[in-house]
Amino acid sequence: MLRTVRAALLATLCFAAPAFAQDVSLMDGMVPREGVNPVIPAGKFTKAPPWKIGFSIWGFGNTWMIQMAQEAEYAASQNPNIQEFIVTNADSNPTKQIADIEDLVAQGVDALVVAPISLTAVSPVIEKATAAGIPVVVHSTAVDTDKYTVELQGDPIHFGKVMGDFIVQQLNGKGRIWVLRGQAGVSEDQLRYDGLVEALKGTDIVISSEQHGDWSYDKGKQVCEALALSDPNPDGIWSSGAAMSHACIEVFQELGQPIPPISGEGNNGFFGVWKAANATSMAAVFPPEQGAAAVRAAVALLEGKPLYHRYVGRPAPILQERRDSFYRPDLNDNLWFPTSLPEEKLKEIFKK
Structure with a gap:
């Protein structure tokens, strides 16, 4: 009898144990951001299922954005507590995204997930939704407010x-490199470049040419062809995106020249040309799984779990051996x- 009482007491204590934000896993490599980062208290947004979740995306302008939305939809489809998962596409129009979010709020969503179109455009409507008591998860692109959940x-x-x-490692800290940047004026381009500058500090590596390739295969190929004439035989190439890296490798192949070490990105098309050319490369990672992670965050809030206010993704790069x-x-x-995405979805979505 005493053993039974002790067992019952232990079970009660286990169920009553407090939840901690650090115990909630959203995605590999997604960690709480440094600095001031309050915790959303356990139970603040608890709501009994079934749930209606709104998902507003700024547009499907590239294959990464399309896959990000597919990962979110699949994650939602696997949760029986999500009765409705409403996806809206703003078609790169700020006015439409604002209207989409207002419509989702009017439909009575229990949580709102937003990939914003710009730093400023949708901040007021996000603040409005948050003020109405709706848990709002912002992901993939930033806004200039912290009034989200x-x-x-x-x-x-x-x-x-x-x-x-x-x-730096491939060149032993010295040499001459080309730098292929993304789209001029976009914060992502500048911040990626800032990371390069940080890596080059204290080395003898010189940037001999720097051009914007717009993260595009066509523009990247034009840039690499021009640089091959104006600034030939670089020791290495820092490329900010997979499509430009893909194009540059092909330029060197067409010219019959050795391919210098070149940075890349986690994209299947790039991996194919990287392998076929036997190039020296690597892949930085910006996972489209962020869409699924945002859905998981919305679910965690509705389940009453505590979360940090801000998370940042720093996954390890994919090196040649992997x-x-x-x-x-x-x-x-x-x-x-x-x-x-599971194997059956990969074959369904990405079949040749």
Whole structure:
């Protein structure tokens, strides 16, 4: 009898144990951001299921954004407590995203997940939704307000630095490099570049040419072809995105020249040309699984779990020795790594 009482007391204590924000896992590499970062208290947004969750995305302008939304939809489909998962696409129009969010609020969503179109445009409507008591998860792109519930972001400085660290290591800290940047005026481009600058500190590596390739295959190829004439034979290439890296490798192949060490990104198309060319490269990682992680954060809030206010993703890069464990020659070029999608969904979505 005493043993039974003790067992019952232990069970009660276990169930009554407090929940801690650090115990909630959203995605590999997603960690609480440094600095002032309050915890959303346990139970603040608890709501009995079934739930209706709104998912507002700024647009499907590239394959990464498409996959990010697919990962979010799959994560939602696997949770029986989510009765409705409403996806809206703003088609790169700030006015439409504002209207989309207002409509989702009017539909009575229990939580709102937003990939904002710009730093400023949708901040007021996000603040309005938060003030109405709706838990709002902002992810993938930033806003200029902190009046949301939870934020999940990548770390572009980390992204650029791991690329730069690779170039430094390959060149033993000295040499001449090309720098292929993304789109001028976009904060992601500047912050990735800032990461490169950090990696180059204290080295004898010189940036001999710096051009914007807009993260585009076509523009990247034009830039690399021009640089091959104006600034030939670099010791290395820091490229801010997979499509530009892909294009540059092909330029060197077409010219019949050795391919210098070049940074890359976690994209299946790039992995294919990297392997076929036997190039010296690596892949920085900006996982589209952020969409699924944002859904998990919304669910955690509705379940009454505590979360940090701000998270940042700093996953490890994919180096050459791990490339083939990710590369899928049976699937098309649009797949991004790492992914949380199961095998059957990968074959359905990315079949050649």
